[in-house]
Amino acid sequence: xxxxxDIYEEQAARAAQQGxxxxxxxxxxxxxxxxxxxxxxxxxxxIPDPQEESWNPCMEPERxxxxxxxxxxxxxxxxxxxxxxxxxxxxxxxxxxTSPSSTCPPDGRWQFNTxxxxxxxxxxxxxxxxxxxxxxASCDTPPEPEIITFDTPFAGKFGLFICxxxxxxxxxxxxxxxxxRQLIFPTAWMNQLPLLDSIQFQxxxxxxxxxxxxxxxxxxxxxxxxxxxxxxxxxATYHHARKGDPEEGRLLVARVPVLxxxxxxxxxxxSTISVATDSGYCYQDNCDDPPPPSYPTFIxxxxxxxxxxxxxxxxxxxxxxCNGTFCCRLQYRWLLQDHKExxxxxxxxxxxxxxxxxxxxxxxxxxxGGLDQSSCGQEVEEAESKMDFLLEGNFETKYVYPxxxxxxxxxxxxxxxxxxxxxxxxxxxxxxxxxxxxxxLYGRMYHLDNE
Numbered sequence: 030x031x032x033x034x035d036i037y038e039e040q041a042a043r044a045a046q047q048g049x050x051x052x053x054x055x056x057x058x059x060x061x062x063x064x065x066x067x068x069x070x071x072x073x074x075x076i077p078d079p080q081e082e083s084w085n086p087c088m089e090p091e092r093x094x095x096x097x098x099x100x101x102x103x104x105x106x107x108x109x110x111x112x113x114x115x116x117x118x119x120x121x122x123x124x125x126x127t128s129p130s131s132t133c134p135p136d137g138r139w140q141f142n143t144x145x146x147x148x149x150x151x152x153x154x155x156x157x158x159x160x161x162x163x164x165x166a167s168c169d170t171p172p173e174p175e176i177i178t179f180d181t182p183f184a185g186k187f188g189l190f191i192c193x194x195x196x197x198x199x200x201x202x203x204x205x206x207x208x209x210r211q212l213i214f215p216t217a218w219m220n221q222l223p224l225l226d227s228i229q230f231q232x233x234x235x236x237x238x239x240x241x242x243x244x245x246x247x248x249x250x251x252x253x254x255x256x257x258x259x260x261x262x263x264x265a266t267y268h269h270a271r272k273g274d275p276e277e278g279r280l281l282v283a284r285v286p287v288l289x290x291x292x293x294x295x296x297x298x299x300s301t302i303s304v305a306t307d308s309g310y311c312y313q314d315n316c317d318d319p320p321p322p323s324y325p326t327f328i329x330x331x332x333x334x335x336x337x338x339x340x341x342x343x344x345x346x347x348x349x350x351c352n353g354t355f356c357c358r359l360q361y362r363w364l365l366q367d368h369k370e371x372x373x374x375x376x377x378x379x380x381x382x383x384x385x386x387x388x389x390x391x392x393x394x395x396x397x398g399g400l401d402q403s404s405c406g407q408e409v410e411e412a413e414s415k416m417d418f419l420l421e422g423n424f425e426t427k428y429v430y431p432x433x434x435x436x437x438x439x440x441x442x443x444x445x446x447x448x449x450x451x452x453x454x455x456x457x458x459x460x461x462x463x464x465x466x467x468x469x470l471y472g473r474m475y476h477l478d479n480e
Contacts, residue, residue, distance in 0.1 A: 030072065033059050034101045037115070040280050045109035047282045050149075050183045054115040055247040055257070056142070056192050056215040059098060064167040066140065073120035074098055076145060079153050081126065087151035099145065099153065107151030112181055116191065116215040118168065119143040119158065131172035142168045144189045144215060146179050155179040157189035161197045163385070174199035178209055184287045185211070192216040195234055196387055198475035202428065205238045210288035214244040220253045222408040223395050223467045224332050227256030228267045229434045233471055235260035236446060237430035241288055250276050256438075259283040269438045271410075321347040321358065329375070331395070331406030333383035336375035338405050341394070341416075352376040355425075357392030357470075361418040364461075368414035371397040372465075373405040376422070380477065388477035390429075392422040392470040412436045412464030421455035422470050429454045429472040435463030 037054060044052045060072045074096050077084055086096055086103035093099075098117055106113035119141040123133035133139075142165060146155035157177035162168055177200075178188045188204035188211070195201055195214060204212060218227045231244040239262050246257045248270065258267025259281055266283040270276075324339045337352040345362035355378035378390045396414070398407030413436070422429070427448070433441040433456070441463070443456040454470055 030059050030098060034098070034105075036278065037102075038105055040278070041105045041109045041111070041113065043280055044282060045111055049111055049282055051112040051114070051181065051187075051243070052109075053213050053215065053243045053245045054113075055245045056116045056217040057247055058215070059115065059117050062217060066136070066167050069118055069140065069167040070120075073118050073140060075121065076117075076119040076143060076156050077153070078126070079156055083152065085150065085152045102145065103147050103151040103153065106147035106149055110149045112147065112149055114144055114146045114189070114213050114215070116142070116144050119156070125172065128172040134169055139169050139171075140167060141171060142191060144177075144191060144213070146187075146189065146213075148179075155189060157191070159191040159194060160200055161193040163193040174203070176200050176203050176207065178204070178207075185290065187211045187213050189213050192218060193385065195230070196385065196473070198473075198478070202238075202475065205240060208290040209240070210290055211241045212238075212243070214242055216244065217247045217249070217252075217254055218256065220256060221332060222410065223406070223434075224391065224393060224469055224471060226269075226434060226438065227254075228258055228265075228269050228438065228440055229432045229467070229469075230430065230471070231256070231258050231267070232260050232265050232440050233430035233432035233469070235265075236262055236432075236443070237428065237471075239288075239291075241285055248276055248278060257281060259285060261285050261288070263442065265440050265442065267440065271437065321349045324348055324350075326350060327402050327405075329373075329403060329406045331375060331377070331393070332381070334377045334379065334381055334389070334391075336377045336391075336393075336406060338373040338375040338402070340402060340405075341372040341374060348374055350374055350376045352378050354378070355390050355422070357420065357422045359392075359394060359418060359420050361394075361416045364415040364417065370412060370414045370464075371400050371402070371405070372414065372416075373397060373402070374420075375406070380480070386478065388474035388480070390422065390424050390426065390472035390474060392420055392472075394418065394420060394465065394468040396464070396466055409466055410436070410438060412466050414464050415461045416465055417459035417461075418468065419455060419457045420468055420470060421453055422472065424452045424454055424470075424472045426472050426474050426476075427452070428475060429470050431456045432467070432469050432471070433458055433461075433465075434467045434469075435461060435465055437463065438466075439463050 121139040142159035188209035398404035
């Protein structure tokens with residue numbers, strides 16, 4: 030842990046030299062992973078609740094025993110005069126002060142995957158316990174989801190969450206509903222193409238929730254973990270390693286505007302995002318008519334879900350594909366007539382059940398792995414074909430996360446994103462710089478997760 034903290038010290042000094050006001054480190058970055066409940070015990074520190082007591086570990090190290098990691102992080106923030114967020118495991122006695130009536134784990138102690146945040150003078154200002162664990166035998170799920178924010182003089186409020194949390198309603202959507210526009214996201218994310226590569230979903234979340242996201246992934250080639258970035262609804266600064274790159278860290282620094290908190294409506298509704306442009310394929314004012322001709326469909330598995338696909342074989346087209354009652358529509362035009370790769374547009378509506386359970390409605394254009402339709406939905410990183418397109422779905426949720434991923438894992442900002450009150454979400458894009466790997470509207474039906 031001391032070796033890792035030495036690297037944190039170097040990076041904090043480099044960030045401060047570049048004028049950083051806040052610095053974020055990845056999930057599991059200090060202690061690593063693959064622990065059992067027992068084997069992690071000597072790595073734990075008991076992190077006091079900043080809502081209960083005010084403590085600056087750098088200035089008062091003797092107040093709490095066995096807090097070497099907290100002390101080093103606090104002094105790092107203080108020495109470099111920046112806000113600092115890191116991830117570490119927390120040991121809490123049972124019962125919890127915050128939830129005295131909840132059942133204790135059998136060994137009588139709570140172990141949490143935890144984000145800590147320090148003010149630029151070293152004061153501990155926030156502690157967040159991860160709610161949605163991903164096969165973490167060493168940790169407990171806290172009895173209640175925690176909605177944790179801290180204030181800064183330079184950008185207002187920041188909210189905290191961790192890794193798998195980003196796919197669920199609590200606490201992520203609760204933070205957004207409360208008007209938090211800057212979110213901090215330490216992660217140890219295993220990339221899964223074609224829909225859930227790290228940077229792809231980080232950008233999608235920032236666009237779909239209309240927030241700034243500071244996303245920091247750990248780097249581990251064996252587990253396909255790479256991809257971090259600083260995202261706003263109109264910009265992305267990111268790094269994604271590729272096979273063969275040296276396995277080392279990367280410091281990203283970016284200047285971002287402060288997003289104003291929205292007028293929070295009664296019932297916590299979100300504002301719609303609309304970035305209108307005048308290019309696109311809607312030949313009529315109403316994209317709903319006339320209905321596109323029907324094309325032969327086929328079924329193929331993508332990310333362990335059974336999608337209904339239609340091949341995109343023409344030089345341009347207007348295609349509708351449905352999975353049950355959920356339908357997606359694609360209007361497209363290839364930029365080169367003689368492209369060699371096979372593409373399809375797919376729809377899926379249902380409960381995803383592999384490595385987590387969550388309800389989805391997804392529209393996706395994908396480059397297929399080969400030239401046979403059975404290869405549609407496979408992992409692909411490179412592509413040469415470019416298309417201008419409009420992709421839309423009629424969603425039964427307002428939580429839709431859009432992304433465009435191009436060859437060699439490069440993101441593009443959709444030219445326009447429109448969300449209509451009736452649930453229709455549309456992205457338009459033209460003049461793609463790289464070959465298209467995936468264009469996706471990833472809808473989360475949070476209300477069906479437990480059905």
